[in-house]
Amino acid sequence: MSHLELTHIHKSFTNFVAVEDFNLTVKQGEFVSFLGPSGCGKTTTLRMVAGFEIPTSGTITINGKDLTNVPPNKRNVGMVFQSYALFPNMTVAQNVGYGLKIAGNSKSEIDARVDEMLALIQMGKFAARYPYQLSGGQQQRVALARALAIRPEVLLLDEPLSALDAKIRVSLRTEIRAIQQKLGITTIYVTHDQEEALSLSDRIVVMSQGRMEQVGTPFEIYNFPQTQFVANFVGSLNTVKAEVSDPEKGLLHVNGVQFITATDIKSRKKGDAIRISVRPERFSFAEDRKKDNVLDCTIENITFLGSVVRIQVTIGNSRFNMDTFNNPFLELPKIGSKEQVTCSKEAVLVLDE
Amino acid sequence: MSDKRFNFFAIFWGIAALLYFFVPLYGTFDFSLRMERGVLGFKAYELVFADPRFWQGFRYSITMAVITIIFSVSIFVPAVYWMYLKVPQARPVMDVITILPFIIPGIVLVFGLIRTFSRPPLQLTLRPWSTDILMVAGYIIISMPYMFRAIDVGMRAIDVRTLTEAAQSLGSSWFQVLKDVIIPNLRIAILSGSLIAFATVMGELILADFLVRPALGPYMVRIGLTKAYEPAALAIISYSLTWFSLGLLQYFSSRSERQKQQVIEE
Numbered sequence: 143m144s145h146l147e148l149t150h151i152h153k154s155f156t157n158f159v160a161v162e163d164f165n166l167t168v169k170q171g172e173f174v175s176f177l178g179p180s181g182c183g184k185t186t187t188l189r190m191v192a193g194f195e196i197p198t199s200g201t202i203t204i205n206g207k208d209l210t211n212v213p214p215n216k217r218n219v220g221m222v223f224q225s226y227a228l229f230p231n232m233t234v235a236q237n238v239g240y241g242l243k244i245a246g247n248s249k250s251e252i253d254a255r256v257d258e259m260l261a262l263i264q265m266g267k268f269a270a271r272y273p274y275q276l277s278g279g280q281q282q283r284v285a286l287a288r289a290l291a292i293r294p295e296v297l298l299l300d301e302p303l304s305a306l307d308a309k310i311r312v313s314l315r316t317e318i319r320a321i322q323q324k325l326g327i328t329t330i331y332v333t334h335d336q337e338e339a340l341s342l343s344d345r346i347v348v349m350s351q352g353r354m355e356q357v358g359t360p361f362e363i364y365n366f367p368q369t370q371f372v373a374n375f376v377g378s379l380n381t382v383k384a385e386v387s388d389p390e391k392g393l394l395h396v397n398g399v400q401f402i403t404a405t406d407i408k409s410r411k412k413g414d415a416i417r418i419s420v421r422p423e424r425f426s427f428a429e430d431r432k433k434d435n436v437l438d439c440t441i442e443n444i445t446f447l448g449s450v451v452r453i454q455v456t457i458g459n460s461r462f463n464m465d466t467f468n469n470p471f472l473e474l475p476k477i478g479s480k481e482q483v484t485c486s487k488e489a490v491l492v493l494d495e
Numbered sequence: 496m497s498d499k500r501f502n503f504f505a506i507f508w509g510i511a512a513l514l515y516f517f518v519p520l521y522g523t524f525d526f527s528l529r530m531e532r533g534v535l536g537f538k539a540y541e542l543v544f545a546d547p548r549f550w551q552g553f554r555y556s557i558t559m560a561v562i563t564i565i566f567s568v569s570i571f572v573p574a575v576y577w578m579y580l581k582v583p584q585a586r587p588v589m590d591v592i593t594i595l596p597f598i599i600p601g602i603v604l605v606f607g608l609i610r611t612f613s614r615p616p617l618q619l620t621l622r623p624w625s626t627d628i629l630m631v632a633g634y635i636i637i638s639m640p641y642m643f644r645a646i647d648v649g650m651r652a653i654d655v656r657t658l659t660e661a662a663q664s665l666g667s668s669w670f671q672v673l674k675d676v677i678i679p680n681l682r683i684a685i686l687s688g689s690l691i692a693f694a695t696v697m698g699e700l701i702l703a704d705f706l707v708r709p710a711l712g713p714y715m716v717r718i719g720l721t722k723a724y725e726p727a728a729l730a731i732i733s734y735s736l737t738w739f740s741l742g743l744l745q746y747f748s749s750r751s752e753r754q755k756q757q758v759i760e761e
Contacts, residue, residue, distance in 0.1 A: 194660055214663040225654055227661035231679040241665030
């Protein structure tokens with residue numbers, strides 16, 4: 143049963159189309175992330191769900207109720223902003239209880255709910271503090287508690303971790319996910335950070351230029367990208383020009399080096415120019431030579447990235463990056479040495495432009 | 496070495512500025528005390544305070560100032576808030592409009608008001624109370640540059656749009672957003688605009704004089720035509736009012752900062 147439904151949503155401003163034919167069904171308790179670069183329409187879509195923007199066409203329903211033209215204060219949708227947006231004139235407790243006060247709850251009800259929410263974010267002892275006395279991470283937790291206090295039907299988070307430093311970002315995102323799962327609240331999360339989207343979401347909507355590029359689980363988005371944009375935007379990717387040499391067998395040539403792909407290219411003709419993509423971690427050094435693609439290469443450069451070592455190799459005339467996990471006993475080849483690398487035919491992707 | 500030279504010039508110009516400001520003020524004050532030959536005293540002040548026309552002008556000006564402040568705040572807070580939310584691109588236009596009272600002389604404004612409102616259909620100059628409406632309208636315009644700027648600075652210090660959206664997402668109506676979130680965060684800005692507007696109205700002459708209303712400004716001028724020491728005493732009283740307003744402004748601003756600091760230390 144769908145909880146939130148966006149149907150044929152279109153939003154245009156003067157001379158600019160922000161969102162085009164956006165269709166999405168979100169189940170009760172699902173965590174969906176909108177992922178994409180700046181200006182792709184993800185925040186505009188979120189703001190339409192919140193009621194801060196009205197779609198040019200299309201409908202938004204929550205629990206089957208059409209909210210397309212309902213003002214934001216009548217939607218019962220909680221929102222967390224990038225800049226926290228805590229009310230500077232109110233204490234933490236007053237901020238969390240504000241929505242309940244507006245709804246006309248009694249003081250005892252408000253106090254009980256505020257205590258419950260502050261316990262949920264483990265900030266009970268900060269109740270009397272003002273926002274300017276809190277760190278960024280604490281302010282965002284209070285903003286989350288404030289949005290949840292009103293028992294919203296849908297929780298919307300607009301890049302809530304962007305203004306925080308890296309360590310707090312990681313710990314807070316774990317906390318957000320844990321709270322979301324505990325409360326079972328339907329959540330839409332906007333981010334341009336692929337790691338955040340991959341680690342938090344039940345499903346991801348990858349967006350580009352106002353359009354949905356792909357909707358899927360993090361596993362599907364990462365491993366089976368359907369478009370060049372998704373493959374490029376999510377994770378690292380090697381992309382090179384290739385020529386179809388045998389469409390039936392899936393054979394391709396990259397500057398004279400033969401690759402085999404599992405992607406169906408039967409609709410292409412021999413000699414067609416295409417682009418292939420391979421994720422860096424799908425290459426490995428040829429030890430057993432059992433994989434489909436065994437390729438001669440020259441080691442060009444080695445970069446240590448902490449948990450991963452990135453090795454730049456030349457196959458034919460094309461440069462590829464190859465990632466391998468770091469371990470203290472890792473034996474790395476010498477720069478300039480000739481080696482062989484392998485990858486499976488499933489790793490060689492032929493994607494729509 | 497260069498630091499010392501810098502300090503010397505800073506001190507020199509600081510003292511020069513203080514002298515420029517305080518010597519005439521001191522001169523006026525000293526003169527106001529010399530009403531009785533050979534004695535320094537407050538005789539001129541006693542006469543001013545004993546004059547019922549002074550108290551009439553004082554009461555009238557204070558009433559006008561309070562009404563002006565109420566209407567100014569009621570007009571400018573929602574207007575500037577709306578501008579920030581809906582038409583932020585109109586800010587440069589508003590900037591120009593609100594400095595017009597500095598450019599257009601007060602005499603032009605008052606003649607404009609008289610010409611427009613002393614004939615039908617909106618004949619407001621016939622009765623005192625309707626003339627007072629014109630006075631308040633004029634005072635609102637005269638104090639507009641200060642009021643607009645004070646509120647504008649206050650709005651700039653808070654993220655108006657996001658705070659509004661946050662409050663709306665929690666169920667607030669426009670009125671509740673303004674009452675619970677925006678105005679409490681503009682307290683100091685509203686107070687500073689109000690105090691400057693108060694000082695402006697208390698010393699205003701041209702509007703009251705041409706609209707023939709019993710304000711403090713025309714009273715001071717009339718006294719100045721026939722008396723010597725009382726106008727000096729009135730000038731000092733007027734200065735004191737302005738300084739009192741500025742002092743209050745400073746006090747409330749620094750108290751707000753002190754409270755924040757105190758809470759942080761706790």
